[in-house]
Amino acid sequence: MQISKTGVMAALLVGLVWLTGSAFAQTTPLPSWAYPWVPDFKLHPDDGIPRRVPDSTITHTVTQERDLFFAPVWHQADHPPLPEVVARGRKPDVRACGSCHRAEGTGGPENSSLAGLPAAYIIQQIMDYKSGARKFSGPQRSPNVLMTAIAKGMNETEIQEAAAYFSALKPKQNTTVIESDTAPKTFIARVFVAKLPGNETETLGNRIVEVPVDIDQFEHRDTRSKFMAYVPPGSIAKGEALVKTGGQGKTMACAACHGADLKGLGDIPSIAGRSPSYIVRQLYDLQQGTRAGVLSAPMKLVVEKLTDQDMMSIASYLATQTP
Ligand code: HEC
Numbered sequence: 263m264q265i266s267k268t269g270v271m272a273a274l275l276v277g278l279v280w281l282t283g284s285a286f287a288q289t290t291p292l293p294s295w296a297y298p299w300v301p302d303f304k305l306h307p308d309d310g311i312p313r314r315v316p317d318s319t320i321t322h323t324v325t326q327e328r329d330l331f332f333a334p335v336w337h338q339a340d341h342p343p344l345p346e347v348v349a350r351g352r353k354p355d356v357r358a359c360g361s362c363h364r365a366e367g368t369g370g371p372e373n374s375s376l377a378g379l380p381a382a383y384i385i386q387q388i389m390d391y392k393s394g395a396r397k398f399s400g401p402q403r404s405p406n407v408l409m410t411a412i413a414k415g416m417n418e419t420e421i422q423e424a425a426a427y428f429s430a431l432k433p434k435q436n437t438t439v440i441e442s443d444t445a446p447k448t449f450i451a452r453v454f455v456a457k458l459p460g461n462e463t464e465t466l467g468n469r470i471v472e473v474p475v476d477i478d479q480f481e482h483r484d485t486r487s488k489f490m491a492y493v494p495p496g497s498i499a500k501g502e503a504l505v506k507t508g509g510q511g512k513t514m515a516c517a518a519c520h521g522a523d524l525k526g527l528g529d530i531p532s533i534a535g536r537s538p539s540y541i542v543r544q545l546y547d548l549q550q551g552t553r554a555g556v557l558s559a560p561m562k563l564v565v566e567k568l569t570d571q572d573m574m575s576i577a578s579y580l581a582t583q584t585p
């Protein structure tokens with residue numbers, strides 16, 4: 263077989279575009295600690311024993327808790343009744359929002375808090391997942407892959423109902439930020455980081471270690487779960503300077519768009535008191551262009567020059583703020 267000259271030229275050109283494209287995308291190394299993923303992690307089998315959480319008389323089985331078409335409700339008085347799409351979703355693709363984001367939209371480091379986000383913003387994000395404009399960096403972790411499939415499967419009524427429900431909820435501060443040279447020894451339980459039993463610690467280094475305080479309560483999807491985030495010493499003050507002043511042109515003061523208290527302004531979402539792992543993933547995804555939604559353009563200048571350390575500092579400071 264003969265390979266044509268134009269064919270060779272085209273192949274070289276594609277190679278060149280690929281090289282320059284990937285060289286650009288590598289400017290900031292992937293903060294891999296924020297994208298934990300052990301796909302073949304073995305879950306313990308359901309022993310049939312009904313589970314409970316503190317301050318609730320309700321019980322759920324482990325099988326129910328793992329069912330993505332079921333949102334465990336533990337504290338009915340904490341939130342309004344769940345609309346169908348949040349409570350059960352619709353087979354085959356639309357998993358119950360509450361199964362991952364929790365009944366009260368509190369979320370976890372493995373996904374996102376949704377409580378109190380502007381309805382128009384929530385709707386736009388679902389449209390961005392639907393169109394493929396909002397993708398994500400790092401390993402293709404199953405909850406993110408499912409989020410995309412869910413958005414693609416949602417109909418207009420479901421989008422409106424979910425956005426109305428989550429935007430009306432009050433966000434909760436559930437993370438304690440600790441500056442430290444060391445952190446507890448951890449393991450990756452499929453898609454989240456958890457503390458190993460015992461009190462062993464290790465050097466923190468250049469990462470954030472964000473773990474549930476009580477792993478059982480977390481796995482029961484209890485909306486009252488708390489988290490600890492171990493961050494490098496000095497992160498909070500460095501983050502505060504970047505957030506408030508833009509760090510002499512490195513970025514832009516966030517309050518201009520996210521509101522004086524960082525709790526959102528108009529259709530722009532709150533960034534206060536949210537999971538630092540989630541915030542770093544968004545800053546990184548926006549910088550790399552894997553998240554390039556209809557509303558993403560104003561964030562381009564904000565993230566362009568940030569290093570992975572800057573992202574960690576910003577996320578650490580934001581997590582200390584009241585949502
Ligand atoms: C299988 C788990 C899972 C289910 C079920 C799920 N999501 Fe998500 N959702 C995610 C993950 C993971 C992310 C993105 C986290 C990231 O980017 O790192 C996300 C992100 C979002 C965001 C973006 C939040 C933001 O601040 O920009 C919205 C909005 C959202 N989900 C809405 C929904 C709605 C509505 C439903 C129910 C129809 C739903 N999700 C069901 C896992 C899930």
Ligand code: HEC
Pocket residue numbers: 386504505513514515516517518519520530531532533541544545553554555556557558559560561564576
């Ligand atoms: C010029 C306006 C503007 C400024 C300044 C700005 N933002 Fe944003 N930000 C936005 C908009 C608009 C969005 C929604 C982007 C989208 O939908 O993709 C956003 C989204 C975000 C998100 C994603 C939130 C989520 O729920 O997923 C984060 C994190 C964020 N901004 C952080 C910051 C930080 C930190 C600063 C300051 C260092 C900042 N932004 C400054 C306009 C701005």
